[in-house]
Amino acid sequence: MSRKKTPRSKGASAPAASAPLAANGSRPARPIGPPPPARPSLGGGDFYDVAFKVMLVGDSGVGKTCLLVRFKDGAFLAGTFISTVGIDFRNKVLDVDGVKVKLQIWDTAGQERFRSVTHAYYRDAHALLLLYDVTNKASFDNIQVSGFLPGGGQRLRILGTRLLCSTVTPTPQGVEAALHEGPQ
Numbered sequence: 001m002s003r004k005k006t007p008r009s010k011g012a013s014a015p016a017a018s019a020p021l022a023a024n025g026s027r028p029a030r031p032i033g034p035p036p037p038a039r040p041s042l043g044g045g046d047f048y049d050v051a052f053k054v055m056l057v058g059d060s061g062v063g064k065t066c067l068l069v070r071f072k073d074g075a076f077l078a079g080t081f082i083s084t085v086g087i088d089f090r091n092k093v094l095d096v097d098g099v100k101v102k103l104q105i106w107d108t109a110g111q112e113r114f115r116s117v118t119h120a121y122y123r124d125a126h127a128l129l130l131l132y133d134v135t136n137k138a139s140f141d142n143i144q145v146s147g148f149l150p151g152g153g154q155r156l157r158i159l160g161t162r163l164l165c166s167t168v169t170p171t172p173q174g175v176e177a178a179l180h181e182g183p184q
């Protein structure tokens, strides 16, 4: 298990009140125009303008670690399945319309015995990606959307993995219906 400190002053949510006071005591007006030059993080050496914390959640074996490694490094972890112990994260900086967006993506262990540990990390997340394996109905049934809404206002997205292993390709409408009725 590893946890590193997020440099709060680098994030999008840095409060305006932290801006330095001018000589007359007033706060400087917010500059208008293109975003300021990217700022370095204290930890990872990445440069970014805004930062978001994203959690990958789902049953053990649905493919959370594979999705993260694929997104971060472009590689697929085939072969031996090594279950995540506790929680870990990786950073990736994307260029979105000229703005450097840093995603801090947390890979949680899907095994039940780590549930209490991983839940503690949800609170300050901006988004939760709830993964299920389209070839494993139980992994869908185990998604507990209501359990992730403690009033934190996080974005929730449900993602199906192993689409190429399925004989049925889920459609957005199908997923919507399944959310109410459960997958067929």
Ligand SMILES: Nc1nc2c(ncn2[C@@H]2O[C@H](COP(=O)(O)OP(=O)(O)OP(=O)(O)O)[C@@H](O)[C@H]2O)c(=O)[nH]1
Pocket: 058, 059, 060, 061, 062, 063, 064, 065, 066, 067, 077, 078, 079, 080, 081, 082, 083, 084, 085, 108, 109, 110, 111, 161, 162, 163, 165
């Ligand atoms: N065919 C196929 N196999 C996949 C896919 N995604 C993951 N796998 C395999 O499924 C197994 C589990 O993947 P992981 O990414 O480690 O699963 P996880 O959700 O992180 O599991 P925990 O760490 O226990 O929570 C590995 O053997 C992967 O190679 C996929 O999209 N297609």
